[in-house]
Amino acid sequence: MNFIKKYDITEDHLTKPSKRRPGSSMQLPIKFIVAHDTGNRGSTARGNVKYYENSRNDMFASAHLFVDDKEIIECIPALLSTPEKAYHVRANVEQDNILFGSNANESAIGIEYCYGGTIKAEEAYRRYLWVIAYTIHKFNLKPNGSVVGHFFLDPTRKTDPVTGLAHSRRTYEQLLRDIEEEYLDCTGGLQPVPTENHDRRGTVITTAKLNIRKGLPSTRAVIVTFAPIGTQLEYVDWTDDGEVINGISRWYKTQEGNYFWGGGVM
Numbered sequence: 001m002n003f004i005k006k007y008d009i010t011e012d013h014l015t016k017p018s019k020r021r022p023g024s025s026m027q028l029p030i031k032f033i034v035a036h037d038t039g040n041r042g043s044t045a046r047g048n049v050k051y052y053e054n055s056r057n058d059m060f061a062s063a064h065l066f067v068d069d070k071e072i073i074e075c076i077p078a079l080l081s082t083p084e085k086a087y088h089v090r091a092n093v094e095q096d097n098i099l100f101g102s103n104a105n106e107s108a109i110g111i112e113y114c115y116g117g118t119i120k121a122e123e124a125y126r127r128y129l130w131v132i133a134y135t136i137h138k139f140n141l142k143p144n145g146s147v148v149g150h151f152f153l154d155p156t157r158k159t160d161p162v163t164g165l166a167h168s169r170r171t172y173e174q175l176l177r178d179i180e181e182e183y184l185d186c187t188g189g190l191q192p193v194p195t196e197n198h199d200r201r202g203t204v205i206t207t208a209k210l211n212i213r214k215g216l217p218s219t220r221a222v223i224v225t226f227a228p229i230g231t232q233l234e235y236v237d238w239t240d241d242g243e244v245i246n247g248i249s250r251w252y253k254t255q256e257g258n259y260f261w262g263g264g265v266m
């Protein structure tokens with residue numbers, strides 16, 4: 001499958017071995033992507049990488065890529081050569097294990113969004129979307145459900161990339177939708193070939209308060225109950241022919257035969 005190369009990725013790898021880049025390999029295959037922002041208004045991709053290099057032995061904290069309005073810089077190998085470990089999520093959070101079955105630092109690419117100051121938000125956002133979509137393509141991930149925000153994994157300590165995205169007047173939910181659209185745009189609408197699997201059971205986590213509807217994949221159906229944000233929901237099947245909300249027609253079916261909308265889960 002071809003993927004449109006809209007932007008260049010600049011290689012500027014940190015010196016190894018160092019605390020920020022030990023040079024250790026990751027657990028393959030890569031399973032997911034963590035969306036971050038720098039948490040530092042106005043700091044550029046180049047500035048962040050320079051800072052990392054200068055402080056490379058200060059701490060075990062890093063990310064694979066930094067993105068602003070001018071550049072996409074890879075400072076820990078991820079897309080340009082064999083992925084190496086970066087330290088972008090605390091190892092003792094649980095949500096990454098629950099969602100993806102492994103620690104983010106072992107199995108996820110960390111991508112930082114630079115925002116604020118003189119950074120042109122629209123340009124930075126476009127590059128951010130593209131490089132995340134390209135990472136999905138590169139590691140053969142699903143365009144839907146392979147990206148998670150840092151705040152979602154570490155909610156008591158982190159707000160990224162929600163804070164950074166707010167500078168571009170976008171929400172996290174919008175980001176996830178736009179990534180999927182970007183992926184389809186760059187692959188000419190092609191989805192990865194699904195693996196042979198007729199068992200459509202699974203588990204998702206709600207990203208918003210979600211109503212569970214009685215018997216039909218539609219907001220016209222009676223609300224049976226609701227699931228607060230962050231609830232783990234099991235499904236036994238799904239349909240892509242449900243009521244379309246925000247462009248998403250997927251609805252999941254519960255054990256009880258009720259439905260919830262696929263746009264509110266990950």
Ligand SMILES: [Zn+2]
Binds near residue numbers: 035036037088158160
């Ligand atoms: Zn982060």
